[in-house]
Amino acid sequence: MALSRAVGVRMSGRKGARELELAVLGLLHESPMHGYELRKRLNIVLGMFRAFSYGSLYPCLKQLLATGLIIEDRPEEPANAPLALQSRRSKIVYKLTAEGKERLQELLTEAGPASWEDEGFGVHFAFFAHTRADVRLRILEGRRSRLEERLESFRAALARTRERVDSYTLELQNHGLESVEREVRWLNELIGRERAEQATTDRATQAGEINRTSKDDR
């Protein structure tokens, strides 16, 4: 995959990639944080998939502040714990506003290209815990068909150009192909799990426990 990482991006997506916004909002929803910490958490949560520098994070925070989606906030240390483990904060702590939460929900609910194209998928996936089950499924399926489409058109292109490629090029193509196939299998498994879960939820709901289940399935 890391190779993959090299992947610039399919020249399709790349429209209004507001991924940082989602990431920041999502992270801040879990708990207020300052920029420096935000970046670290960001690059841990997104694992090997994406990394942001301060040069993009701070301007983003600035903009979110300007649009009123977040506000500065200093948690006012309880002062009853003068020890060094006082939550590590030091300067500007950001917090979601009501509008910010709304915006986050909006972003988490969109199951469109932005959520399954290369740039967006990782970030959207990272916050699946806060995403509606049906949206999760749509995104996973969207991603899968996107990848399958890619595999197909790649294979078609290969078939069209009946040309001898040297062994290294071939090696690269195979590695890429296998990587994508591997991701498709991964998606298949996730989709299977989602469906199974949804089925149980549905059954439970139909069984009459409407209130209980819809309340704690989250």
Place this chain on the structure above:
Amino acid sequence: MALSRAVGVRMSGRKGARELELAVLGLLHESPMHGYELRKRLNIVLGMFRAFSYGSLYPCLKQLLATGLIIEDRPEEPANAPLALQSRRSKIVYKLTAEGKERLQELLTEAGPASWEDEGFGVHFAFFAHTRADVRLRILEGRRSRLEERLESFRAALARTRERVDSYTLELQNHGLESVEREVRWLNELIGRERAEQATTDRATQAGEINRTSKDDR
């Protein structure tokens, strides 16, 4: 990997990523071509790793033309074959100049970060057939240690933040980790093969067949 493709890029590399230049030069070295065809071949050779649009290709060609690394050239169809299968060309065919070939060799010989960071590796690898064996090895090893470094710092970061992550985040992190580990295994195999090959070459060379082997090993 495709997920991987999402990967923006580690915020490290990204300095002077003259990958398109290398790709174009490399492709034109194999055979003269016009822009449209170039782009297609490009996106096939690079497989699932990279895609370029005309918006970057044509300006690149323009620049290469300006620096004298390529020239326009019309192969002058033999005219003895008026059939439609006249190699599909129609407008501006580009061809490497002597300077272009030199530049290509230069690019193919650099075994530095540019050749093993995310953005560059795929392109450099794609033209390994024209790369010196020792350079190939250095690049593969460079890439591997880059990835291992990444794995290590990621694991370290995970260990540092003793925090509960939800199951989706965990899933994403694991998938990413496994993808990178998979690429490392792939690299290990390639490196093994390269070493074995080099060993045979060395033995053959030491055995006194200096001229013969160095001529047709390529």
Place this chain on the structure above:
DNA sequence: TTCGTCATGTAATGGGTTACATGATTAC
């Protein structure tokens, strides 16, 4: 004749990195 593909290009735009500047805290 019109539609799809081939073919070449440009301008606006965008998102992100790099490099730099600065200062506060903590650890030695």
Place this chain on the structure above:
DNA sequence: GTAATCATGTAACCCATTACATGACGAA
């Protein structure tokens, strides 16, 4: 007191995409 890390920011730059404009050619 000094080095490392934490912490916040800005400006210049880069690479590539998107969208658009244009036109030739072959097939229906």
